[in-house]
Amino acid sequence: MIIVGLTGSIGMGKSTTSTMFQDEGVPVYDADAAVHALYASGGAAVGPVEAAFPGVVVDGAIDRTKLSAAVVGNSEALAALESIVHPLVGAHRIGFFEDARDQGADIVVLDIPLLFETGGERKVDKVVVVSAPADLQRERVLARPGMDVAKFEAILARQTPDAEKRARADFVIDTGRGLDAARDQVRDILTRLRSAAPLEGRGEQAH
Template sequence: MSDLYVLGLTGSIGMGKSTTAEMFRDAGIAVWDADAAVHELYTDHTETIEQIAELAPIAVTADGVNRDVLRDLLQADKTLFPQLEKIVHPAIRMHRQAFVDACKQHGLKLAVVDIPLLYETGAQEWLDGVLVVSVDSDTQRKRVMARKGMTEEVFKMISSKQLPDAEKRERADFIIETKTLDQTRADVHTLIKQLIGELPNA
């Protein structure tokens, strides 16, 4: 029987989720990244690429799925999004389960799964706990609008797919406010010690 604690990590766009995930990695914790998994599926997973080619032919090239083209198509045609989810979600679930199984086989005590749409997809049902990262709305907007290629319209589209920050915080088992890097790192270390009693890289 495995004693692995699977912690879900989530937060709205611009809240510092990716930075926080990296801090868990730096502390010696295994982290599964949903965005990285999607990138892998879009570049290396033949079945996923072929299905997307049927749905949106111009978004697929010899190198796989072009995410920028796909994003533009999703903005132009809202009916594409649920169709895309039916293709991507089952493949993502298999990818994630393989990660969790590997962590159990290696006898790890803690693993983090970084899932942007955690509550939106019901992932909290199978997790041992959920960590929500959060920051005030002004800081969030500054971070998001500083990203390359970001527009107000894209920000609104992404935000519309995400549960409001206040609701995420209300449902969370743990909350870290990502105000500064040093404070966030300290809070990550405190949480790891709380969950497994030690820092693997200490």
């Protein structure tokens, strides 16, 4: 089973691309969705996160706005949060792999926004980076409710630069050319992985 790490900076179209892999029948593990489940009422992260950051739990679930206010801009607080959440996500992911193997999957995708930032690229077989022109990225992000330039730039500052991600990728999917082109790129990557086509090096563009 080939493990593919899918990542991309904010506004690059990673979530849409992740759905395209699912549409092709590939099991996809969504790290963000796993965190949401851990933060929900009854989730395994609720107790330890409340203990570390008192006041962030509302009605039995972690209030992400309150939690964000407690950790954004504070590297020590963010590291403390990650030390709680990452092991829980890892345990959750084990179940995903077991289910995928039971289904006979030959390829699985791990949708991990902070793949490079957390060293996750060392735990996958291939890395796919979703990218788009910077002006399009900015336009997409600033169109989101509650987003402003300062918040956007703060998020970018915590993420590995797009150019570096592209250089370290096995495949790059350009979402700036539209949905149909992105879907073609997804299918091309799957075909090449299954045929064990040799790669020409990191940062190769899917066609």
